Amino acid sequence: MKLSTSVLLVLGLVLAGLSAPLRGFGAAPKRDFYQLKIYHLQNQEQEQRLDTYLQQAYLPALHRAGIGKVGVFKPIASPDASAPTPAEQLVFVFIPCSSAEQYLKLEADLEKDKQYQTSGQDYLNAAFDKPVYSRIEAVSMLAFTGMPGFHMPALKSGPAERVYELRNYEGATEKLHQNKVAQFNNGEIGIFKRLNFNTVFCGQVVSGSKMPNLMYLSAFENKADQEAHWKAFGADPEWVKMKAMPEYAHNMLRMDVYLLHPASYSDI
Incomplete structure (x- = not known):
């Protein structure tokens, strides 16, 4: 029997989860599956058409499919007026799935969702010469054991800040990539938590355009808060000790x- 690409991907994710190190005497914790779409x-x-689709069709459909929170993010514009205008605008959509089954069923659920098919017509039935995007990157990730x-x-600040x-x-x-993941699991995540980095997720990429790699997302009240947190992290004694360990070189x-x-x- 020929397996679809989606099935093969999820099988790979499951195997990756099963191969995670055990903690203590128990099995490794159940880990989320993430998809990051980059438009x-x-x-x-x-951008306006994509916003309309995401807000009025895609996110509501994901909610109906059991995805409680979905993140949509856009790059912060440079304050330097002389900076060159980017050739492309990026939109990041973060979709956290709680299981391999949910990850696998998502596209099928959307296909059966009549409300989604109706409200998303401009996007779903876009003409070849008037698409809503130039391309999409799709990154699949397995959450870290840590x-x-x-x-x-x-956060207390408003979304715009x-x-x-x-x-x-x-x-x-x-091997070196796995070593970096281990560094996160063995202390780096703990430092982020202690310093209140508001880490949203840490994911090991299992399918994407840049591999081997990991991705993580942190949240701050504003730009000054972001800079202050990284200054504190760089001076943190535990981090200073960890980054000097030869096993993480x-x-x-x-x-x-x-x-x-x-x-x-x-939503996030």
Whole structure:
């Protein structure tokens, strides 16, 4: 029997979860599955059409399918007026699934959702010469054992002030990448928690355009708060000790950082 790409992907995710290290005498904790969709847009019209689709069709349909919270984020515009305008606008959609079954059923649930099919017509039936986006990246992730589920950030500032920081860490080899994941599980996540980084998720990428890699998302009240947290992290004695350990040397090859703000209709 020929398995679909989705089935093969989920089987891979399940096997990855089963191969996670045991904690103490018990099995590893149940881990969420995440999808991060990255829409690449060419103009403001596409952004407006995508916003309408996400707000009025996609997010409500995901809620009906059992996804309680969905994050929608956009890059923060540079305050430097002389900075070049990006060739593309990006929109990040974070979808946390609680199980492999839910992850696998999601597309089928949307296909059966008549309300979604009606409210999402402009997006779903877009003409070939008038698409809503130029392309989509889809990143699939398995939550870390040290943070097996996503967390809602506890922020007091308004959505327009908040800064969400998405980081992507690539490893030179699979072994070094696994070593960086272990560094997170063995202390780095704990430091983030102690310093109130409001980490939303930590995910090991199992399918994406940049591998081997991991991604995580932190949330801050504003830009000054973001800078203050990283200053505290860099000076933290536990982190200073950990980053000097030879067993964690050279476990990150390159890093991408995106500073984002939530869309007005984002759940997270």
